[in-house]
Amino acid sequence: MPSARQHTYETEVVWTGNLGTGTDSYRSYRRTHEVGADGPAPIAGSSDPHFRGDADRWNPEQLLLAALSQCHMLSYLHACAVNGVVVTAYTDRAAGTMTETGDGGGRFTGVVLRPRVEVAEPSMAEKAVALHEDAHRLCFIASSVNFPVGHEPEVTVRPGGPVRPAEG
Structure with a gap:
């Protein structure tokens, strides 16, 4: 069995x-901050408006939910690509519950x-639904949290005819 590879990530959060x-x-301070990392543009952050935050900035709860959604999508697209399922569109409206x-x-x-x-094709629909289980298992973020992450996928077929998978 190959040895485990480790990846290290660094971010910087600066209170503004x-x-x-x-x-x-x-009540004397704002919850505003910038989330940064080498490379991408900073993310304007705050706390949830329920905790005196700014609604026009990302809060940590939204970012956690977005990370789970992104990771599932990326794992899913990979699973589809290696299993011959051609995805032509993907949207996720995730929801999470936090209890105080x-x-x-x-x-x-x-x-x-x-x-x-x-x-792309009707023959891919059943496999497309099933591959969400693989994506869940492969998702680094879902594997790292201590609460259940469920999925309720819906698969439709692209109108206008089939699209063939790219070679390689």
Whole structure:
């Protein structure tokens, strides 16, 4: 069996919400921040509006949900490509539930991914649904969280005729 490969990721989070008096009270600062990494453009972040955050910025809960959705999609597209299923469109409207605890903390209790997949031919539809199980198993992020991640896929067939898989 080949040895496990390790990958290291680095990000930087910089708080931008000091209004001049720092955190001298719960209401005296903004929750705004920038999430960055070498390469991509920064992400404007804040807390959820329920926690005095800005609705026009990404919050950590949304980013976790997006990471699960992205990872599933990328794992799924790979599984389809190596199994002869031609995906022509993919959209996911994921939903997650976070429950607050009495001590001010909280945790996610579950996420449901709802991928809407379009495939090239009717003969691919059944396999396209089944490959979501493989994608779930392969997803690095879903394998790393301690709450259930379900999926409710819907597969349709591309109108207008078949598209053949590319060679190689």
